Amino acid sequence: MRPLxxxxxxxxxxxxxxxxxxxxxxxxxxxxxxxxxxxNLLLGYTGLLSFGHAAFFGFAAYVSGHVMKQWGxxxxxxxxxxxxxxxxxxxxxxxxxxxxxxxxxxxxxLALAQMVYFFCVQAPFTHGEDGIQAIPRGxxxxxxxxxxMYALYYTVLAIFCLGVWVVWRAIHSPxxxxxxxxxENEARATSLGYRTEHFKLAAFVLSASLAGxxxxxxxxxxxxxxxxxxxxxxxxxxxxxxLLGGMGTPLGPVVGAFFVVTLENYxxxxxxxxxxxxxxxxxxxxxxxxxxxxxxxxxxxTKHSRNRSRSGASLPSPSA
Numbered sequence: 001m002r003p004l005x006x007x008x009x010x011x012x013x014x015x016x017x018x019x020x021x022x023x024x025x026x027x028x029x030x031x032x033x034x035x036x037x038x039x040n041l042l043l044g045y046t047g048l049l050s051f052g053h054a055a056f057f058g059f060a061a062y063v064s065g066h067v068m069k070q071w072g073x074x075x076x077x078x079x080x081x082x083x084x085x086x087x088x089x090x091x092x093x094x095x096x097x098x099x100x101x102x103x104x105x106x107x108x109x110l111a112l113a114q115m116v117y118f119f120c121v122q123a124p125f126t127h128g129e130d131g132i133q134a135i136p137r138g139x140x141x142x143x144x145x146x147x148x149m150y151a152l153y154y155t156v157l158a159i160f161c162l163g164v165w166v167v168w169r170a171i172h173s174p175x176x177x178x179x180x181x182x183x184e185n186e187a188r189a190t191s192l193g194y195r196t197e198h199f200k201l202a203a204f205v206l207s208a209s210l211a212g213x214x215x216x217x218x219x220x221x222x223x224x225x226x227x228x229x230x231x232x233x234x235x236x237x238x239x240x241x242x243l244l245g246g247m248g249t250p251l252g253p254v255v256g257a258f259f260v261v262t263l264e265n266y267x268x269x270x271x272x273x274x275x276x277x278x279x280x281x282x283x284x285x286x287x288x289x290x291x292x293x294x295x296x297x298x299x300x301x302t303k304h305s306r307n308r309s310r311s312g313a314s315l316p317s318p319s320a
């Protein structure tokens with residue numbers, strides 16, 4: 001019952017937070033939290049380090065912004081368009097990169113992402129360095145006006161919960177167990193008869209689709225799609241978020257995302273020093289908390305529970 005009670009309390013807190021905290025700050029954290037969760041599916045559960053995940057996040061943002069502003073489609077179709085394009089990109093990138101491993105896989109994804117970045121610099125519909133601005137939010141399904149701050153927040157929260165549920169369902173399925181086996185020992189998984197390349201490609205496409213969902217949602221919130229979204233710095237940030245929160249934990253990347261967003265928000269006045277502070281914190285966490293913030297907390301809780309159960313078992317029974 002404890003996980004269920006914790007989940008209900010977290011949901012109630014999320015529903016009440018916009019009345020106490022600036023909603024746009026929360027929505028930015030939710031968007032990047034979903035982005036980090038999608039990346040964690042690839043790195044934490046499949047063992048694939050991608051340095052080009054910003055390509056899916058940013059290009060989906062551009063597509064969604066263009067569809068909503070130029071074609072006049074609703075937000076639901078704009079987001080769906082971004083997710084569909086990100087899924088196709090994930091399939092194409094995966095077919096090219098999935099046969100590589102380790103640093104070679106990371107470099108291939110980085111090179112492909114840089115190609116997307118330079119395409120966005122030159123493509124007419126992206127408007128170069130100006131980006132796509134003043135994107136209309138419209139009404140969700142023609143009913144919910146997203147110009148209302150609270151309606152927008154609860155829409156973003158619903159999208160975030162949907163994305164997290166998809167990842168949770170994937171990692172707790174037979175598909176997710178095969179991904180974990182590939183992460184631990186791909187040769188052994190192959191010897192058991194699994195076509196590991198197909199599983200890795202499916203994980204890559206699912207991760208890219210959810211990254212596109214995060215990017216499209218971010219465009220809806222800030223009414224802007226820019227080159228920053230497809231830049232390699234964004235790919236580096238999502239790696240930082242995942243490692244800080246806890247790689248291979250369900251909600252660790254969300255904690256890492258809110259941690260990084262909070263740093264950027266409250267340390268904006270110091271300018272470039274934000275990057276230095278982030279680097280220092282990253283080195284500190286990697287050195288002292290190898291499992292990340294949430295990973296270390298879970299490990300401590302597990303160890304404490306085992307010790308308590310052992311001490312309880314060692315006590316003599318009343319009959320004795």
